[in-house]
Amino acid sequence: MDAFFVSVEELYDPALKGKAVVVGGKANERGVVSAASYEARKFGVHSALPLRTAYKLCPHAIFIEGHPERYREYSGRVYEIFRQFTPAVEMASVDEAYLDMTGTERLHGPPLRAAHLLHEAVKAQTQLNCSIGIATSRLVAKIASDQAKPNGILRVLPGVEARFLAPLEVRKVPGVGKVTEKQLHEIGIRRIGDLAALDEKLLEARFGKWGLALAGKAQGLDAGSWFDGEIGERGDPKSISHEHTYGEDTKDQARLEATLAHLAEKVGRRLREHGLSARTVQLKLRYTDFSTITRAHTMASPTQLDIDLIEESRALLRANWDTRRTVRLIGMQASGFDDAQEQMGLLEDGRTERWRKALSAADKLRDRFGEGAVALGSGMGGHYRERVQENPAALPGKEPGKEPGKEPGKPGG
DNA sequence: TCTGGGGTCCTAGGACCC
DNA sequence: TCTGGGGTCCTAGGACCC
Numbered sequence: 001m002d003a004f005f006v007s008v009e010e011l012y013d014p015a016l017k018g019k020a021v022v023v024g025g026k027a028n029e030r031g032v033v034s035a036a037s038y039e040a041r042k043f044g045v046h047s048a049l050p051l052r053t054a055y056k057l058c059p060h061a062i063f064i065e066g067h068p069e070r071y072r073e074y075s076g077r078v079y080e081i082f083r084q085f086t087p088a089v090e091m092a093s094v095d096e097a098y099l100d101m102t103g104t105e106r107l108h109g110p111p112l113r114a115a116h117l118l119h120e121a122v123k124a125q126t127q128l129n130c131s132i133g134i135a136t137s138r139l140v141a142k143i144a145s146d147q148a149k150p151n152g153i154l155r156v157l158p159g160v161e162a163r164f165l166a167p168l169e170v171r172k173v174p175g176v177g178k179v180t181e182k183q184l185h186e187i188g189i190r191r192i193g194d195l196a197a198l199d200e201k202l203l204e205a206r207f208g209k210w211g212l213a214l215a216g217k218a219q220g221l222d223a224g225s226w227f228d229g230e231i232g233e234r235g236d237p238k239s240i241s242h243e244h245t246y247g248e249d250t251k252d253q254a255r256l257e258a259t260l261a262h263l264a265e266k267v268g269r270r271l272r273e274h275g276l277s278a279r280t281v282q283l284k285l286r287y288t289d290f291s292t293i294t295r296a297h298t299m300a301s302p303t304q305l306d307i308d309l310i311e312e313s314r315a316l317l318r319a320n321w322d323t324r325r326t327v328r329l330i331g332m333q334a335s336g337f338d339d340a341q342e343q344m345g346l347l348e349d350g351r352t353e354r355w356r357k358a359l360s361a362a363d364k365l366r367d368r369f370g371e372g373a374v375a376l377g378s379g380m381g382g383h384y385r386e387r388v389q390e391n392p393a394a395l396p397g398k399e400p401g402k403e404p405g406k407e408p409g410k411p412g413g
Numbered sequence: 414t415c416t417g418g419g420g421t422c423c424t425a426g427g428a429c430c431c
Numbered sequence: 432t433c434t435g436g437g438g439t440c441c442t443a444g445g446a447c448c449c
Contacts, residue, residue: 004449024417025417029417030415030416030417031416031417031418032416032417032418033417034417034418034449047449048416048417048449049414049416050414050415050416050417051417052414052415052416053414053415053416054414056414057414092448092449093420093448093449094449095449096448096449174447174448175446175447175448176447177446177447177448178446178447179445179446179447180446180447208423208424209423209424210423210446237419237420237421238420238421238422239419239420239421240419240420241418241419241420242418242419243417243418243419244417244418245416245417245418280441280442282442282443290415290416292444293443293444294442294443294444295442295443296441296442296443297442298440298441298442329417329418331418333419333420336441
């Protein structure tokens with residue numbers, strides 16, 4: 001999709017059209033640009049640029065927070081359109097997909113014709129622009145679609161993949177970022193053609209397994225890369241995480257623990273939505289100097305309960321936070337998943353069952369009244385555990401309690 | 414410039430087991 | 432007693448993607 005977030009925002013507010021628009025947050029906030037309109041890009045604004053820098057480059061731009069729900073909704077709509085063209089659709093991200101069109105020629109005609117129909121269908125049904133790359137591998141199709149932007153279609157005929165790639169900068173290869181680019185430049189490789197001309201053994205010696213994959217990519221092959229394999233639905237996630245960067249760094253323990261509890265609830269909720277239980281909980285801390293640590297703990301049995309995630313992550317915080325240092329970011333991640341359904345019934349005791357029911361009731365309230373509707377009574381001096389033990393069936397977060405901090409979405413009860 | 418948030422994959426070392 | 436080899440699991444960090 002072209003300038004996806006900005007384009008969706010324009011559907012809701014047509015006055016934005018043709019203007020310099022930056023999605024990602026306010027101009028003076030900590031954060032980076034998620035998407036910039038083509039007008040804003042003229043001033044050098046691009047995604048991943050710090051918002052404060054974007055403001056300096058383009059002070060007249062309209063800065064908006066963005067609406068992730070809207071992007072997910074439109075992502076779902078385009079997915080449905082794609083599915084009318086082929087059953088083999090894989091959403092690679094919210095605004096990017098691969099379609100395996102093998103064997104659809106009788107239905108949709110030759111590749112360029114099919115792509116044109118697809119382009120029209122997306123435009124007609126969503127009013128959004130997209131760009132399409134057509135090729136014999138995902139790698140080349142992706143690069144072709146980049147080259148086709150904005151709002152274009154580009155086909156790389158079978159057999160000319162390497163010739164198409166040769167003049168492009170190595171940075172265009174997905175997987176080659178700042179670091180690899182620099183390393184390649186150091187040995188005199190600037191274009192994909194240079195890479196293709198290089199001896200595979202040399203690349204392997206210098207970059208290991210990754211070098212071998214790189215050699216394949218230079219020829220336009222998917223093999224050895226992460227999108228090696230069939231195009232199809234993505235399975236369950238391998239990790240679920242949330243993190244938060246403070247507006248100003250903090251060393252207030254109560255505040256850190258309150259934020260952590262809130263993050264753990266969000267992670268717990270998503271585990272339950274996916275029907276997953278996690279064995280490993282990871283804490284992440286970023287200090288003021290931007291140095292970042294992660295500390296993990298693996299439990300004997302998996303969980304999808306907020307209370308377990310809160311306790312695990314809090315223990316990690318207490319054991320690993322260097323209290324002399326101010327914290328910029330705190331985050332938590334759950335991984336090491338088991339299918340939750342299998343666990344249930346087998347291991348579930350009375351406590352676990354009551355918690356699961358209470359949490360699913362809370363999840364339903366959040367569905368109806370929004371994310372801030374309910375929260376576990378955590379960060380209130382750590383007394384929730386005792387209250388729970390007095391009355392295990394109590395709905396978590398029912399009592400308003402005192403506001404411990406001003407973390408996002410922290411409700412009044 | 415002053416650096417988000419949600420992910421994936423890879424590497425490397427250590428513990429532990431047979 | 433001066434020290435194998437293979438495998439798995441866990442942890443920490445880092446590159447990279449959108």
